[in-house]
Amino acid sequence: MAILVSGVEWPGEGEAAEPVLASVLELPEAAILHAKLIRRSLDARQRRKRWVANYKVELADEAAVLGRRGVRLWTERDEERYGFVDRRDIRRQAWPADVRPVVVGAGPAGLFAALRLAEAGAPVLLLDRGSEVDQRVKQVNSFWRGGELDPESNVVYGEGGAGTFSDGKIYTRRRDGDLGYVFARLVELGADPAIQSEAWAHLGTDRVREILPRFREHLRGLGAEVRFGVRVDDFLVEDGRCVGVVLGDGEVLRRGPVVVATGHSARDTYEALVRAGAEAIARPIAIGARIEHPQALIDQGRYGRERGDLPPASYRLTHSPERGRSAHTFCMCPGGMVVAATNHLERVVVNGMSFAARRAFWANSAIIVEVQPAEYPGQDPLAGLRFQDAIEQRAFRLAGGDYSAPAQRVEDFLAGRTSRELPRTSYPHGVSSVDLREILPEGIAGGLRKALHQFDRDIPGFAGPDGVLIAPETRTTAPLRFSRDRALHSSTVGDLLPAGEGAGYAGGIISAALDGVRTAESLVERFAPRATVGVRGG
Numbered sequence: 001m002a003i004l005v006s007g008v009e010w011p012g013e014g015e016a017a018e019p020v021l022a023s024v025l026e027l028p029e030a031a032i033l034h035a036k037l038i039r040r041s042l043d044a045r046q047r048r049k050r051w052v053a054n055y056k057v058e059l060a061d062e063a064a065v066l067g068r069r070g071v072r073l074w075t076e077r078d079e080e081r082y083g084f085v086d087r088r089d090i091r092r093q094a095w096p097a098d099v100r101p102v103v104v105g106a107g108p109a110g111l112f113a114a115l116r117l118a119e120a121g122a123p124v125l126l127l128d129r130g131s132e133v134d135q136r137v138k139q140v141n142s143f144w145r146g147g148e149l150d151p152e153s154n155v156v157y158g159e160g161g162a163g164t165f166s167d168g169k170i171y172t173r174r175r176d177g178d179l180g181y182v183f184a185r186l187v188e189l190g191a192d193p194a195i196q197s198e199a200w201a202h203l204g205t206d207r208v209r210e211i212l213p214r215f216r217e218h219l220r221g222l223g224a225e226v227r228f229g230v231r232v233d234d235f236l237v238e239d240g241r242c243v244g245v246v247l248g249d250g251e252v253l254r255r256g257p258v259v260v261a262t263g264h265s266a267r268d269t270y271e272a273l274v275r276a277g278a279e280a281i282a283r284p285i286a287i288g289a290r291i292e293h294p295q296a297l298i299d300q301g302r303y304g305r306e307r308g309d310l311p312p313a314s315y316r317l318t319h320s321p322e323r324g325r326s327a328h329t330f331c332m333c334p335g336g337m338v339v340a341a342t343n344h345l346e347r348v349v350v351n352g353m354s355f356a357a358r359r360a361f362w363a364n365s366a367i368i369v370e371v372q373p374a375e376y377p378g379q380d381p382l383a384g385l386r387f388q389d390a391i392e393q394r395a396f397r398l399a400g401g402d403y404s405a406p407a408q409r410v411e412d413f414l415a416g417r418t419s420r421e422l423p424r425t426s427y428p429h430g431v432s433s434v435d436l437r438e439i440l441p442e443g444i445a446g447g448l449r450k451a452l453h454q455f456d457r458d459i460p461g462f463a464g465p466d467g468v469l470i471a472p473e474t475r476t477t478a479p480l481r482f483s484r485d486r487a488l489h490s491s492t493v494g495d496l497l498p499a500g501e502g503a504g505y506a507g508g509i510i511s512a513a514l515d516g517v518r519t520a521e522s523l524v525e526r527f528a529p530r531a532t533v534g535v536r537g538g
């Protein structure tokens with residue numbers, strides 16, 4: 001038996017935890033048989049910032065400390081949640097040779113769905129329209145340096161999906177067994193083991209790019225086929241079931257079931273899914289701009305001083321008025337950069353990215369306002385995509401049609417005037433001075449204004465002369481959701497499994513990965529259930 005001890009002061013890198021734990025538990029150090037750090041976070045609420053930690057602890061006698069504050073028994077759920085359980089150990093029946101799943105999309109959802117299927121012995125085929133990561137990095141860098149946008153391989157399409165050019169924040173509010181599975185696999189594939197205990201873990205785009213080739217080779221090692229530069233244009237449906245896919249070059253692959261993890265930017269694939277008969281409904285989104293400040297301003301606002309040896313400060317701000325639209329900050333990237341994240345020609349969309357060291361001069365985050373489906377131009381499931389697209393198109397045109405992004409100083413935005421000059425920003429294509437009210441619908445612009453006033457009280461200087469808005473941030477979540485049955489198939493097309501962020505069931509790298517695992521797991525349970533005595537072995 002073990003116990004969970006929470007809220008203990010973390011002794012520091014390389015320092016033993018036993019003396020601190022012994023003091024907290026009022027036991028001699030020798031009574032602590034084993035201690036493992038399972039969660040660490042910075043408590044920045046007090047004047048004295050301190051790291052607090054949770055430990056899994058084995059004692060000679062647990063009963064003596066149970067009932068104390070911050071101490072409870074370690075459970076089986078904790079064991080799963082923190083990644084101490086290995087699903088590969090579960091004995092399963094052999095995967096039937098005639099069931100050959102396809103996974104479309106090699107973002108977090110597709111990669112983890114393919115991995116889970118391959119681990120269960122499925123002959124899985126993973127397809128992605130974009131390039132392998134090394135090639136993709138070259139394509140994206142070329143675009144950011146003023147070259148052509150490749151509409152098939154870019155910041156959102158290609159190996160690793162939208163998570164590749166990201167901050168690589170890998171925390172999520174969900175806490176369950178699959179989370180431990182995802183983190184354990186990331187570590188096996190080369191991620192820093194510290195991600196398993198860091199409460200606000202992030203990888204950084206550089207680390208993500210290192211992990212992806214290992215992920216690909218690992219999948220191939222398990223027997224999966226992985227193909228890039230292959231776009232799925234249609235889904236073959238016969239008698240209400242998906243029996244294959246049609247590729248961009250006309251090739252027909254008759255195999256399935258088909259997991260569709262194509263993200264929220266593949267508008268053509270959304271259309272193909274609707275054409276195939278998959279039922280979807282429009283859902284609310286949140287839209288706005290990226291706000292960028294010098295990181296030092298955020299450090300000062302959060303820590304009350306220069307950061308010294310603390311990590312670059314982060315924030316998460318919300319504005320929930322009694323009347324009117326709520327707004328919040330999202331995907332904050334300390335020490336990061338604002339990036340051009342369009343996959344569509346002649347559109348501007350921004351997002352945020354950082355490297356593992358988070359050493360850039362700037363801090364940015366999305367500042368976004370709720371939008372309801374009633375505001376979309378139509379009632380059909382794809383109406384939200386058209387709403388986003390119209391804003392992205394306006395942004396491209398008003399910023400001069402060269403992929404520079406419309407920008408406005410926060411002060412000027414609040415005063416309702418176009419900025420006469422703009423500060424230097426991290427945005428690779430450069431920015432153009434535009435009154436953002438010409439791009440964002442009034443409801444959104446008004447919501448941003450109100451939120452900015454409040455956020456300036458939360459972090460002094462937030463709406464001051466050093467803040468700049470770079471727009472538009474339109475792709476924060478999928479504006480539609482595909483309905484799924486209990487086994488996670490489309491509720492209207494069997495053997496078609498919409499998964500991840502694009503399907504409307506995730507919002508971020510880890511939640512997309514979790515949905516991919518869950519989707520695959522439903523197929524694993526169907527085709528290779530747990531073995532019982534007397535059935536064919538697996």
Ligand SMILES: Cc1cc2nc3c(=O)[nH]c(=O)nc-3n(C[C@H](O)[C@H](O)[C@H](O)COP(=O)(O)OP(=O)(O)OC[C@H]3O[C@@H](n4cnc5c(N)ncnc54)[C@H](O)[C@@H]3O)c2cc1C
Pocket residue numbers: 104105106107108109110127128129130155156157158159160161162163164165166167168169170171230231232233261262263264265266269331339341351352353499500501502506507508509510512513
């Ligand atoms: C710049 C940026 C920064 C981000 N930062 C973070 C962050 O720090 N933390 C976080 O949690 N989230 C972040 N996100 C969001 C996160 O990346 C997504 O939530 C996540 O990647 C969604 O995963 P997914 O697998 O569902 O879809 P995606 O990652 O979008 O992957 C979809 C894949 O499908 C492929 N595809 C699409 N259509 C087809 C087709 N027809 N045929 C074949 N392949 C197709 C695409 O090429 C793509 O590779 C960021 C996103 C961006 C763009």
